[in-house]
Structure formats: structure tokens, C-alpha cells
Amino acid sequence: MLRQIDPAEIVASLRESLLVLTEDLVVEYASERFLRTFGVEPGTTVGCKLASLGNGQWNIPALLDELGRIVSGGAEVEDFEVDHVFEQIGRRVMRLNARKTVRPGNGSRRILLAIEDVTAESDAATALERERLLSVGIVDTLREPLLVLDDKLTVVSASRSFYSTFQVDPGATIGRRLDDLGNGQWAIPALLDLLTDVVPRNTVVADFEVRHTFPDIGERIILLNARKVFREGNHTHMLLLAMQDVTWQRHMDEEREAALEQADRLLEELNHRVMNSLAMIGSVIALEARHLTDEACQAAFARMRSRIDAIASLYRSLSKARSVDTVAAQSYLTALVENVVASSSHAETLSVDFDIPDARLSNRIAVPLGLIVSELVTNSLKYAYQGRSEGQLGLRLSVEGQEMIVSVWDDGPGIDPNARVDSGLGQKLTQAFTTQLDGRMDVSSGASGTRHTLVLPL
Numbered sequence: 001m002l003r004q005i006d007p008a009e010i011v012a013s014l015r016e017s018l019l020v021l022t023e024d025l026v027v028e029y030a031s032e033r034f035l036r037t038f039g040v041e042p043g044t045t046v047g048c049k050l051a052s053l054g055n056g057q058w059n060i061p062a063l064l065d066e067l068g069r070i071v072s073g074g075a076e077v078e079d080f081e082v083d084h085v086f087e088q089i090g091r092r093v094m095r096l097n098a099r100k101t102v103r104p105g106n107g108s109r110r111i112l113l114a115i116e117d118v119t120a121e122s123d124a125a126t127a128l129e130r131e132r133l134l135s136v137g138i139v140d141t142l143r144e145p146l147l148v149l150d151d152k153l154t155v156v157s158a159s160r161s162f163y164s165t166f167q168v169d170p171g172a173t174i175g176r177r178l179d180d181l182g183n184g185q186w187a188i189p190a191l192l193d194l195l196t197d198v199v200p201r202n203t204v205v206a207d208f209e210v211r212h213t214f215p216d217i218g219e220r221i222i223l224l225n226a227r228k229v230f231r232e233g234n235h236t237h238m239l240l241l242a243m244q245d246v247t248w249q250r251h252m253d254e255e256r257e258a259a260l261e262q263a264d265r266l267l268e269e270l271n272h273r274v275m276n277s278l279a280m281i282g283s284v285i286a287l288e289a290r291h292l293t294d295e296a297c298q299a300a301f302a303r304m305r306s307r308i309d310a311i312a313s314l315y316r317s318l319s320k321a322r323s324v325d326t327v328a329a330q331s332y333l334t335a336l337v338e339n340v341v342a343s344s345s346h347a348e349t350l351s352v353d354f355d356i357p358d359a360r361l362s363n364r365i366a367v368p369l370g371l372i373v374s375e376l377v378t379n380s381l382k383y384a385y386q387g388r389s390e391g392q393l394g395l396r397l398s399v400e401g402q403e404m405i406v407s408v409w410d411d412g413p414g415i416d417p418n419a420r421v422d423s424g425l426g427q428k429l430t431q432a433f434t435t436q437l438d439g440r441m442d443v444s445s446g447a448s449g450t451r452h453t454l455v456l457p458l
Contacts (some may be wrong), residue, residue, distance in 0.1 A: 012295065015033075016033070016114040016215055017030075017037050017096075017114070018033070018034060018111055019050070019112075019113040020113075021112075023111070024049070024068055025071075026048065027046050027048055027049075027050060027052070029046065030032070030045045037089075038054065039089055050064070056321070060082055060084055062082065063080070067113070070099075071100070071109075077097060078097055079095055079159055080098075081094065081118070083122070092119050093117075093118050093119045093122040094116065094118065095115075096114070099111070118157065132399060143161060144242055144243060144244050145166065145243040145245075146159040146243070147162060147178070147239075147241040148238055148239070149178060149239040152179045153192070154178075155173050155174055155176055155178065156174070156238065166214060167217060171183060178192070178195070178241075182214065182215065185214055188210060188212070190208075191208065191210060195239060198228050203303060206225055207224075208224045208226075209221065209246075211263065219247070220247050221244055221247045222246065222247075224241070224243055225243075226239055226240065226241045227239070243391075261324075284343070294306065320392050326360045326361060326363070327363070328359075328360060330354075330357065330359075332366060333369075333373060334354050334356060336370050337352060337377055337393075337395055340374055341377070344381045346391070348391070349388075349390045350381075350385065350393055351390070351391070351392045352394070353393070353394040353395070354394070354395055354396075355394070355398075356396070357399070359397070365456070368433035368447075369437065369454075369456075371433055372434065372454060373395065373434045375428065375429055375430045377395075379426060380412065380450070381393075384411070384413070386411075386451070388412075391411055392410070394408070402458050403456065403458065404455075405453060405455050406453070406454040407451055409449060411448065412449055414446045415445040415450055434456075437456045440454055440455050441454050
């Protein structure tokens with residue numbers, strides 16, 4: 001059947017270029033595709049030795065050696081690749097197939113040389129291999145273990161960290177399903193369900209925690225993160241499974257929680273003991289005051305107890321908040337003022353107005369601020385409500401920019417301009433604590449009442 005077809009038609013239909021060479025490697029025939037592909041003319045090709053074609057651009061030692069072996073008795077050359085730069089067409093990667101034939105009749109021998117341009121294919125394969133080596137390098141440099149799985153959850157690649165962390169070798173890992181690794185130690189139903197759900201729904205697994213006892217390394221707590229990767233070209237899907245060993249971190253968290261609980265218990269016990277001690281001191285002062293007949297001494301003892309109560313109020317607030325170094329301004333100052341008023345003779349008739357936000361006060365500010373407020377409220381109770389059946393007292397706190405403003409006011413008759421205001425211990429304490437807070441105290445007083453305004457920097 002083939003004998004009835006013109007050989008030239010067969011050659012013309014081939015994708016490959018074709019040369020027919022003599023035993024001396026002289027070109028006896030060149031196909032049209034060869035001439036077009038390499039940009040040469042029949043007159044400069046046919047009758048020329050292969051090594052002389054195109055100013056010697058086919059003088060490729062590796063190719064000539066292969067053809068020489070055919071001439072000396074070899075049968076054929078299959079898929080021999082040559083990477084060469086040609087003068088007119090630039091770099092080409094060629095896949096060569098050669099076969100020796102014997103012409104019927106005269107017995108002369110010829111070499112058929114088929115040439116396929118595989119430059120694009122070779123470059124793509126080289127780029128793919130380069131990407132593979134880069135990916136392998138990236139995976140191996142990761143500190144965290146990483147597995148690359150196909151859509152059947154079979155391990156395609158694993159990082160060096162995975163092998164060292166779980167003490168396994170590549171031979172027992174690559175090519176095996178995840179649930180078959182290490183005698184089934186990764187056969188965790190919840191994990192497998194999640195990973196099976198990643199591919200069809202294109203979802204992501206983030207921070208899935210696994211607590212498992214591995215044969216060689218013991219119990220580990222591992223956070224798993226998985227993501228689907230689509231590979232262009234072959235339309236395959238891969239899964240990246242990254243692992244973070246958080247065993248040490250979890251144990252540290254547990255120890256820290258236990259330490260914090262212990263510290264809270266100690267703090268609560270400390271605050272309780274301090275409050276008891278302050279209450280005992282206050283009771284002793286009150287007991288001593290009952291036996292005093294001098295009103296000035298009784299007043300002094302009362303002021304002393306008020307100051308102790310101010311500090312005790314701070315510790316009560318710290319205990320309720322389970323805090324070490326900060327206290328809520330609203331609950332702390334409100335309780336402090338209410339205690340001072342309750343211990344006075346005006347508890348039933350005095351109305352107290354509070355305007356305090358839910359701010360946090362550090363102990364550095366809370367202690368002197370509480371003592372200042374206690375002194376100011378005590379002074380108002382002493383002087384602003386004499387001979388009155390009712391009255392009003394107020395406390396306001398605000399934060400404006402980088403300053404805290406605290407105001408204590410009453411609706412009394414005001415400060416007597418002829419009275420000395422710097423002779424009492426309370427006034428001296430107020431000035432000392434204001435200085436300690438780097439603040440300033442402004443006082444305004446008149447017939448409608450007195451207002452003390454403390455401005456301190458934050």
C-alpha cells in the first residue's frame with residue numbers, strides 16, 4: 001500500500017525535518033521543512049557535508065560522533081537531544097532520530113536523519129524543573145513541618161523539618177496516604193474530614209489543633225493549617241499541610257495560668273489581711289476616741305480614722321477587681337466618699353452627687369488621690385453644713401487630653417476669708433499629696449459654696 005504513495009508526499013506531511021545523508025555524511029536530500037526551519041537554500045545544502053552546512057553551524061561534535069557510530073555499524077540513534085545556537089535562527093533544542101538504510105539494487109547505504117525542534121518543550125521542562133527545585137528548597141528551609149498532598153491525600157513531598165520532628169524517613173513517607181503514615185498515627189477522623197472538604201469546596205483549614213501521642217516522640221500538641229493549590233497545565237490540585245508544634249507553648253500557658261491563679265489567691269489573701277489590719281487599727285482609734293473628753297482630740301482621732309479608711313477603701317477595690325496595680329475610679333472613689341459621709345452626722349440629710357467615668361487609676365495615683373478626696377470631703381462635712389438640716393456634696397472626675405481633673409464641691413456658705421487655711425494637718429497633707437502627683441489645686445469659694453479642683457498630668 002505504501003509503495004503506491006509518493007515518498008515525497010510522505011516526507012512533506014512529517015512535522016520533523018528530514019535529511020538523507022551518505023556514508024560520508026554528505027547531504028543527499030533535505031526536506032522542505034528542514035529548509036524552512038533552518039533558513040537555508042537547497043543549493044547551499046544538498047551536496048554539502050553536514051559539518052559544513054551554514055558556515056559550519058552543524059559542526060556539532062556530539063552529533064557527528066553519534067552518526068559516525070551508525071556508519072561504522074550501529075543500527076540507529078533515538079531521541080538524541082542537541083542544544084545549539086544557530087547563526088540565523090538562534091538557539092534551538094533538537095531531538096534527533098537517525099537510522100541507516102540500504103538502497104535495494106546497488107546496496108549503497110544511506111542515513112535518514114529526522115530532526116524535531118523541541119525548544120519550547122525543553123525550555124518548559126527546564127523551567128518546571130527549576131520551579132520544582134526552588135519549591136523543594138523553600139520547603140526544606142521552613143522551620144515548621146510541611147507536607148504536600150495530592151487530592152487523594154497521598155504524600156507527594158515533605159520538608160526536612162517534618163522528617164526530623166516526627167523522626168520518620170522519606171521511604172516510609174513519600175507515596176503513602178496521610179492516614180497510613182507511622183502505623184496510622186495520622187488517621188485522625190476529624191482531620192481527614194477537614195482535608196477531604198478542602199479540595200471540593202476550596203476552603204482553608206486554619207489552626208486545627210491535634211493532641212496526639214506519637215510512638216517515638218511522645219505527646220504533641222500540633223496546630224495544622226491546610227490550603228489547596230491549583231497547578232496550571234495539568235489541572236491537578238495539591239494540598240499544603242503546615243504543622244506547628246505548640247506543645248511547649250501550651251504547657252507554658254498552663255503553667256502561667258496556674259501561676260496567675262496562685263498569684264490571685266495570694267493577692268486576695270494579702271488584701272484581706274491588709275484590710276483586716278487597717279480595720280483593727282481603725283477600731284482601736286475609735287475605741288480610744290470614746291474615752292476622750294476633749295473635742296479637739298476626738299476630731300483629730302476621727303480624721304485619723306478617716307485617712308485609714310481611705311487606704312482601706314483602695315484595698316477593698318483592688319480585692320473586688322482582682323487587680324494588682326490598677327483600680328476602677330468609679331467604684332473606688334464612690335465607696336470612699338460614701339464611707340466618709342456615713343461616718344459623719346450628716347449621713348441621713350446630705351445628698352451626694354457623683355460624676356465619675358469608668359476609668360482605671362494606677363496605684364501611684366489612686367492612693368494620694370483617695371487621701372486628697374477624703375481630706376476635702378471631711379473639711380466640707382466639718383465646715384459647710386454646720387447648723388443645716390440638709391445639703392449637697394459632689395465629686396466629679398474627667399479626663400481632658402493628657403490631664404485628669406477632679407473636683408470636690410459643696411453648697412455651703414463658703415470659706416471664711418479671715419480664717420487661716422494652711423494651719424491644719426489636713427491642708428498640709430492635701431498640699432503634699434498634690435505635689436506628689438505633680439498637680440495643682442485650684443480653689444473657688446463664695447456664698448453658693450466651695451469647689452476644690454485638682455488638675456494632674458497623666
